Structures are given as C-alpha cells and as structure tokens.
Amino acid sequence: MTKTRITMRAEKAVRQLTVAEKYDRRKPVDWxxxxxxxVHAERARLKGRELLAAPxxxxxxxxxxxxAAEDLDExxxxxxxQLRETLNNPDVIGIDASEQRAEVATRASSRMRSDRDRGREx
Numbered sequence: 001m002t003k004t005r006i007t008m009r010a011e012k013a014v015r016q017l018t019v020a021e022k023y024d025r026r027k028p029v030d031w032x033x034x035x036x037x038x039v040h041a042e043r044a045r046l047k048g049r050e051l052l053a054a055p056x057x058x059x060x061x062x063x064x065x066x067x068a069a070e071d072l073d074e075x076x077x078x079x080x081x082q083l084r085e086t087l088n089n090p091d092v093i094g095i096d097a098s099e100q101r102a103e104v105a106t107r108a109s110s111r112m113r114s115d116r117d118r119g120r121e122x
Contacts, residue, residue, distance in 0.1 A: 006095050006099060010095075010096045012048075016045070017052075053091060053092070
C-alpha cells in the first residue's frame with residue numbers, strides 16, 4: 001500500500017511525541033543537558049501535536065462513515081465508540097485510518113463485483 005501524505009504526517013507526529021517522551025524519561029548527563037532536555041522535549045511535543053491536528057479542510061463527516069446508530073438495543077462495542085469519537089474529533093491518525101478503511105472497502109467491493117461478473121459468464 002502506498003503511503004499517503006496524511007499517513008506520513010501521522011507517522012511523523014508519533015515519532016515527535018515518542019522523542020518528547022524519551023527526553024522526559026532520560027536522566028540528564030550534565031547540568032546543560034538538565035537545562036536543555038525539557039526544552040527539547042517541549043519542542044518535540046509541540047511539533048507532534050501540531051502534526052497530529054486535523055487539516056483545516058476535511059471532506060466527509062460522521063454521516064459519510066458507516067457506524068451503527070447509538071440508539072440500537074445492542075451494547076456499543078469499544079471499537080464503535082472509538083470510531084465515533086474519531087469521526088467527531090478527527091486528527092491525522094483518525095483520518096489516515098479512515099482513508100485505509102475506504103481503500104480496503106473499495107478493493108473488496110471491486111473483487112466482489114469481479115467475482116459476480118465471472119459468475120454471470122460461467
């Protein structure tokens with residue numbers, strides 16, 4: 001699967017947040033490291049959050065993804081609740097996941113049509 005810009009952005013965000021976490025956990029090696037480590041951690045954290053924010057213009061809404069309604073009598077799975085939260089409050093990771101779901105659904109739909117068409121021929 002080809003990486004989209006949103007996938008690469010999500011990966012960069014995760015890397016930056018991981019770097020910040022490493023700075024936070026690592027013990028300083030000397031006095032200058034003790035002074036600069038929090039600065040580097042905060043810069044990485046801010047960059048990660050900036051990259052994680054959803055683009056200003058998105059196409060689609062919670063109505064364009066298929067999620068069972070909340071008012072059904074069945075209990076809500078954790079996955080369904082998380083998907084709904086992602087749709088209501090998008091970030092680049094959620095957008096990337098949505099794009100990947102759409103790609104998989106498109107491939108599955110094409111394969112089903114192809115199999116159905118072959119069945120008609122035979």
